[in-house]
Amino acid sequence: MSLGRASGVSLVGLNGHIIDVEADIGGGLPGFILLGLPDASLIEARDRIRSAARNSGVPLCPRRITVNLVPASLPKRGSSFDLAIVVAALAAAGEIENPPEVVHLAELGLDGTLRPVAGVLPAVMAAVRAGRPRVVVAEANAAEARLVPGARISAYRHLGEVLSDYGCLDTVVPPRNEAQVVTPAAATDYVSEPAQRADLSDVIGQPLARFALEVAAAGGHHLLLVGPPGAGKTMLAERLPGLLPDLDPVEGMEATAIHSLHRGTAGLDHLLRRPPFESPHHTASQVALIGGGVGLPRPGAASRAHRGVLFLDEAPEFSAKSLDGLRQPLESGYITLHRAAGMATYPARFQLVLAANPCPCGQNTGKALDCRCTPTQRRRYFDRLSGPLLDRIDLQIEVPRVNTVQLGTGRGEETSAVVAGRVSAARQVQRSRLRALGFGRNADLPGTVLRHELALPRHVTATADRQVERGLLTARGYHRVLRLGWTISDLGGQECPRQGDIEVALQLRHHARGGRP
DSSP states (O other): OOOEEEEEEEEETTEEEEEEEEEEEESSSOEEEEESSBOHHHHTHHHHHHHHHHHTTOOOOSSEEEEEEESTTSOBOSSTTHHHHHHHHHHHTTSSOOOTTOEEEOEEOTTSBEEOOTTHHHHHHHHHHTTOOEEEEEGGGHHHHTTSTTOEEEEESBHHHHHHHTTOOSOOOOOOOGGGOOOOOOTTOOOOOOOOOOOGGGSOSOHHHHHHHHHHHHHTOOEEEEOOTTSSHHHHHHTSGGGSOOOOHHHHHHHHHHHHHHTGGGOOSSOOOSOOEEOOOTTOOHHHHHEEOSSSOEEOHHHHTTTSEEEETTGGGSOHHHHHTTHHHHHHSEEEEEETTEEEEEEOOOEEEEEEOSSSSSOOSTTOTTOOOOHHHHHHHHTTSOHHHHTTOSEEEEOOOOOHHHHHHOSOSOOHHHHHHHHHHHHHHHHHHHGGGTOSSGGGOOHHHHHTTTOOOTTTSHHHHHHHHTTSSOHHHHHHHHHHHHHHHHHTTOSSOOHHHHHHHHHHHHOSTTOOO
């Protein structure tokens, strides 16, 4: 008997590793041995592929089959190796030729049906990067797989069809039900999600908060909204994605790859073009928010919001441990999760928007005549947002109650389209200025660039400098004020910030009653 070979992909986070599947048929008692650190779902492949091969008309050899997944030191998980294993086993038995440089990604049903698997997009990306663009997938994953530039995708619905194309003439293929055939999207499709219905013109009053929202959108800054219930904090946050520009193809590929893992076998047929919006409930666990879980870590809401917005409504109601877990990705733009089964890194470059009441009852506003919270309760409530976390929030805004005059005016404020136009123009200015430095937004600028290439005169930063000297502003906060100043300047059509822009940036950072410098 010869040695059979096939290829698959093992995903660790979004990083794919080519796995060579080797199959050998030897002497001894009949059996099926699977080597190479498989997880429980992969060990079960031994029984799945036997039934699938038999029901496809090409039963596996009844002798001892040994399958090795190389490299053996890398943990493998999931059912996406089913097709590669059965192809390698049949090649070892001489039923088919070894498929050269072809990657197989599909789960097998007991009847031989090829079933979709999660994470096809990042797996195909890894195959193309490794120089193996020929990929075989289930028909249900075809549209998603074809989104990867340079990939040569072959999609099948049944194992018999795959083996027939590999030269095995004894296969059994069930008749195709044309009513169930779905035409896959073209590889170059780049489709928008449904248009956002929530418009900024729905928000009544709140001129300061609207301006802060525009600044946040223009520069990619984080935002805290503090105000009583019903003031419009949630409405404002939900309209931020409508102000952001479309994702470019690279950003869209990154965001879609994460959602490919999250959506499981549901499949995708287009790249995400609009920035994602994630709004987990305040009872969400740390694993749900940051990522993790049993075995290899999975992405959480923070990673699913990559290149978009992560909105935490009722932020002080989240656990302090979960909130503080956001501190590292706010700085670095990625999350590295360590578990006993391995380590995974996921991108998490999102805009964080927090909404909070001024106290547990929410009535500590104005003269606070209706507030029944004690000073200790108020302090304990807002102290759940730690100082290090708030220090990373660029804009901290108080959202007051809407008065009857504003309620009576109804609509009439600027629409999302008008504000989005100014945001787009400001983003274009930033790209032109920062392209040579390797950055795209003001929010991404490191302190070294702000102190050297984009250094401002001392008379422009004088107010911020005094706050640093008085201990009212940290070094991190100082740099965030400078970034805000550049964004305000970009929205105003200026070449560089003036002293007034830096002073406005300081006011926007310290305006919330509960905020801290």
